[in-house]
Amino acid sequence: MKLLLDTRAFLWAVIDPDRLSPAARGALCDPGNTVAVSAVSFWEVALKTALGKLTLSGxxxxxxxxxxxxxxxxxxxxxxxxxxxxxxxxxxxxxRDPFNRMLAWQALAEGYTLVSRDRQLTRAPPDGLRVLW
Structure with missing residues (x-):
């Protein structure tokens, strides 16, 4: 399975993996899966860090x-x-989160399952979008 991490899932995966859901942790550990991080997430982190809205531990x-x-x-x-x-x-x-919406669109357009806790996406994903949490 091809997985695209949203920004929160990516940060948790590299900083605090216990915050991921059991299903997300299992999928990330499965060697049969390909896990990707989008340039969109790096941009979001850089922007929020520059604005003082995000502090990364270490x-x-x-x-x-x-x-x-x-x-x-x-x-x-x-x-x-x-x-x-x-x-x-x-x-x-x-x-209204433009970053998660772009990640959802990228996952949909490129055939990835989006790993996300975003309730708006998990409750009512756009047609064809697969969301894992």
């Missing part, structure tokens, strides 16, 4: 790249095609 945003690679995670770029087609993702009135 890590800086650049260090997260090495942490992801050390875990064996793939780094997924954000290609212009999926980015330009983002407007096609149905808008849920309660879901």
């Amino acid at each position: 890590k800086d945003p650049e260090g997260l790249i090495d942490a992801a690679l050390a875990q064996g995670f793939d780094l997924l770029p954000l290609d212009p095609g999926p980015a330009a087609r983002f407007h096609r993702l149905p808008t849920h009135p309660q879901h």
Whole structure:
């Protein structure tokens, strides 16, 4: 299975894995699965760190790249095609997080299952989006 971690799941995977759900931990440990982290997540972490909205315990945003690679995670770029087609993702009135919406769209467009605790995505995922938590 191809898994794309949302930003929170990624941070927990590298900083505090016990906060992941048992299903998410099991999927990340399964050697048959491919686990990826999107450039969108690195951008979100860098932006929130710069704005003072996020403090990483013992890590800086650049260090997260090495942490992801050390875990064996793939780094997924954000290609212009999926980015330009983002407007096609149905808008849920309660879901305004642009980062999670872009990650959901990227997962959907590129055939990944999104690993996310985002309640708006787990309760009512867009058609075709697979969410694991």
